[in-house]
Amino acid sequence: MAPGLTAVCMHPDQSDLRHVVAVRESWTELVEGCDHLRLLASAVAAGIFPEDDDEDWEATYAKEWKMAFIRGSAKKTGGEYECEKMERELQEAVDARILEEDDADKLHMMEHPEAHLEIVRFWFKIAWMRKNWTFQRFFSRALDRDRFIVHFGGLPSDEEKVRLRSHLDSLATIPHLIVPSNPGYVLTDAEYVWLVNARLGRRQPSTLELGPYCMCAAGTAIGNGHHCRVCRVGGGKTRVHNNVRDVFQKCGSNAGVVSKTETPLILPGTDERPGDVVFDGIGRGGGDLVTDVTVVDPLASFDAIGQGEVRTRTLTVGAAAAGAERRKRVKRGGPRGDKMEDRVRRVGKEFFPVGFETSGASTSQCSKLLKKLSEIAHERRGHHKAYFILRWRATLAMTLAKKGCEVALQRAYKVRHEQRGGNRGVAEADEDSGSLLNVDADAFIHGGYD
Ligand SMILES: [Zn+2]
Numbered sequence: 001m002a003p004g005l006t007a008v009c010m011h012p013d014q015s016d017l018r019h020v021v022a023v024r025e026s027w028t029e030l031v032e033g034c035d036h037l038r039l040l041a042s043a044v045a046a047g048i049f050p051e052d053d054d055e056d057w058e059a060t061y062a063k064e065w066k067m068a069f070i071r072g073s074a075k076k077t078g079g080e081y082e083c084e085k086m087e088r089e090l091q092e093a094v095d096a097r098i099l100e101e102d103d104a105d106k107l108h109m110m111e112h113p114e115a116h117l118e119i120v121r122f123w124f125k126i127a128w129m130r131k132n133w134t135f136q137r138f139f140s141r142a143l144d145r146d147r148f149i150v151h152f153g154g155l156p157s158d159e160e161k162v163r164l165r166s167h168l169d170s171l172a173t174i175p176h177l178i179v180p181s182n183p184g185y186v187l188t189d190a191e192y193v194w195l196v197n198a199r200l201g202r203r204q205p206s207t208l209e210l211g212p213y214c215m216c217a218a219g220t221a222i223g224n225g226h227h228c229r230v231c232r233v234g235g236g237k238t239r240v241h242n243n244v245r246d247v248f249q250k251c252g253s254n255a256g257v258v259s260k261t262e263t264p265l266i267l268p269g270t271d272e273r274p275g276d277v278v279f280d281g282i283g284r285g286g287g288d289l290v291t292d293v294t295v296v297d298p299l300a301s302f303d304a305i306g307q308g309e310v311r312t313r314t315l316t317v318g319a320a321a322a323g324a325e326r327r328k329r330v331k332r333g334g335p336r337g338d339k340m341e342d343r344v345r346r347v348g349k350e351f352f353p354v355g356f357e358t359s360g361a362s363t364s365q366c367s368k369l370l371k372k373l374s375e376i377a378h379e380r381r382g383h384h385k386a387y388f389i390l391r392w393r394a395t396l397a398m399t400l401a402k403k404g405c406e407v408a409l410q411r412a413y414k415v416r417h418e419q420r421g422g423n424r425g426v427a428e429a430d431e432d433s434g435s436l437l438n439v440d441a442d443a444f445i446h447g448g449y450d
Helices: 003-010 018-033 035-045 057-071 082-100 104-111 119-123 127-132 135-153 158-167 170-177 189-200 226-230 236-254 307-315 319-330 340-346 364-381 385-419 439-446
Strands: 259-261 277-279 289-296 350-357
Touching: 018 035, 035 082, 035 104, 035 119, 035 135, 057 082, 057 127, 057 135, 082 104, 158 170, 158 307, 170 189, 170 385, 189 385, 226 236, 226 385, 236 259, 236 277, 236 289, 236 364, 236 385, 289 319, 307 319, 319 340, 319 350, 340 350, 350 364, 364 385
Parallel strands: 289 350
Antiparallel strands: 259 277, 277 289
16 A cells, blocks of 8 residues: 555544545634633543543533523532533643643643544543533534623623523423424414514514504603513403413313412401412412412513612523512511411411513422422322423413413504504503502513503
């Protein structure tokens, strides 16, 4: 064999074959462009991960990263997130290996992984890598994380950041992924257009013909159309709320739990009705579970809230929903001005608020309730737990999306009609049902807009 050809066969990645050159260039670009991949490549070159290591470093890192930078639910210790600590410790391990390395070639590989495509070969020998990853997926995920940070940092306003953050919830994503397997899951074209534009933060096409202000109160701007989704006139928010409440009741009866909606709870000295759905006998200590559903707008009161709250809403998924749950829980009333959860406990029941955002995002309360019902569904009806949760999560997500789009489109239609002179002078009835969406929720959803 010609010596040149032998060299190519022995060391293809050192050759100048066209596709080999192209792969080498891609590798260099990848490693130089992504700090995380560069660190991993150096660590592999330094032999930090033994070949039989099956504890998936990257999976743990990705999970921690998601909690820190997507969900906003991770706490910092010593000024850094767990994922940042993992990277720092890995970097320290690489640095230590570099200090003790005498072999110039090995040293070069650790310090300049971008020039050593052969690292891929060592990388793929690591057990957790071979078992759980393809390079394609590994690299795409790392690049996605970088792109997300750049994209989010480049958003023009806090309002845009809150809007995007509120959509980063798996419940909010379901309507974009689901196979429409029953009529309740099918969005009309107009609804789908609304949903997609709301996710992208673009001006809703159905509001393009509207004047700049809503007809609900002087000075309430239509903006990109989001106002039509949360306008207090027209009863839209009550409809969304009642539909979500009904999903929980149906979910309960599917699990074999008896429940009532809108039951007046007997709370001494007050006519409050905190129970949207009261599930018989599944609360703490065998009492009833008093579920209170709220659907809030994460952009509500945006001009009025403090910087701390703005920050929380920009960085944490479901922060507004969690805030609404908290408010429900500590709402004071009755003769002694006690908190709602204590007052409900005193009559032998458990208070259980569940918050949603207009984007569809929810909190751990929602998952807890579905998990609890799935376990009862398994015991009483023999349902498959995981399927039960999937099914009802999808129903909740689709109800929030479909009813939300429906009321928004209807409000846009009515506003256009009124702006063109229809119904002028006739006050449209506010179909708000009052006590169900109590005072707290009202202020929270609409305060600041009018
Ligand atoms: Zn309005």
